[in-house]
Amino acid sequence: MSNDFSEISNVNKKNLDELLHLVEELVINKVRIEKMKNEVSDSSHGKILDQELRIISEIQASIKKVRLIKIKTLTNSLESLVSNCCTEYNINVDLIFSGQETEIENTLIIYIHNILNYLIKDICASEFAAFKNESNQIKVTTYSDGKNFTMVIESNGKGFNYEDTCEKLNKKNLDLISFEEDEVKKFLNIINFTNNFEEFLKLRLDLIYLDGSMEFESVANEFMRLTIIIPLTSSIMQGLLVTIGDQIFAIPLDFIETIINKNTVKTKKSKNIEMIIYMDHIIQLVRVSDLLKIEAISEPSCIIIVKSNNKRAALLVDSLLDQTDMVIKHKHSIMMDIGEIKGTTILGDGLVTLVLDIPSILKEI
């Protein structure tokens, strides 16, 4: 018989973070234990290592569930944000927040909070404050189907004319992920969301990296709706390890279209820009060693064609090494201004490997 009085126990977030961190350490060591297991000849030792590995996998699986947080935790902060905006612009706004039971990973919740924070501020400033309606309403709906997390933010303000806006931007729809940065700025200008350009652009870049989507819809004088979809499997990625000079780098597999041998394609030079022709596409060749200012020690042999946002580039690297699962860790604040690097990952040998930021490299060229 169970003596539990309650299904939920309160845990200090700091203690939980410490625990999660320890599990992360275990998972990183797992690869090393696997290597060891293959090397030991004594079968009884192998058995123990096998058991250890199984335990680590089980801990890993159950800690994944602990990491989930309900969207409900954002309610208080959003409500106070809305009431602040109401006082600032002297308006009345109702916030309707549904799907609060939706669960999402701990690390994503801050991201979601930032998006909502930004949007609610701009909706209040440009939609509501300028046109003092009797009843203003912001509706936030979240749901998750196990694969994707979806968030819909709808406001009943003046909106904008969807067809006209598409025409002005020369676009079929307002899927902001497929836009160039200038086009996003232009769009934000049209709908008057000009409070915080940089923040919005940064959120959009993060979303591109998470392989999500972001689409605006609107009917003038009725509503404006933004739908954001984030895939839930994004914290662990498959990566391709490549060597450049004497260093190893990882490229997320999702961005790789194909890999070709350098000797099978011809490169052409025009105005100091090298290009290759591949499947009728003309693609700019990027010498990654030049980009990262690494001294080349051998002649590069592989071309990796990467694609993001409908833009392609051919990355020239020295050689391919391996394909691996990786957990991308955030950049340390000291490295924030290095655009070419997205983050770091720890490989089985315990060494740190840098992960290339493909969308940002594509943006630079």
Add this chain to the structure above:
Amino acid sequence: MQILTFLLKDERYAIDITLVNTIENKMPLTPVPNSKKYVIGLISNRGSVIPVINTSLMLDDKDINNIFEKFIIISIGNEKLALAVNEIDDVVEIEEKNIENINNDEDFSIVNVNSNVITLLTYKQLKKI
């Protein structure tokens, strides 16, 4: 308060021991392209990725080809940093009133330990890295 003293070449420096996490022997580094000059690479320590700082370069802007033997891992805010140093010296108990600021600059403190003058790295100074 207690301070950890360490050596950079022949010079003695110190750091508040409450900032210090662990001390590690030198290990292989992953260099970071296009980074600040005093970041000499990254190490992984207990599941976190930590940048290693060339402490001599950070302190007096001179490029010395120093071979570091120890990494002092410190916590600054929510993040960790590793200070590369030549040798760990000692842990010393000092009186807080013995800490002096040079030229009224709060970022630059010295402390007198048994009539040796030691430069004390302050939290403020490390936070700026």
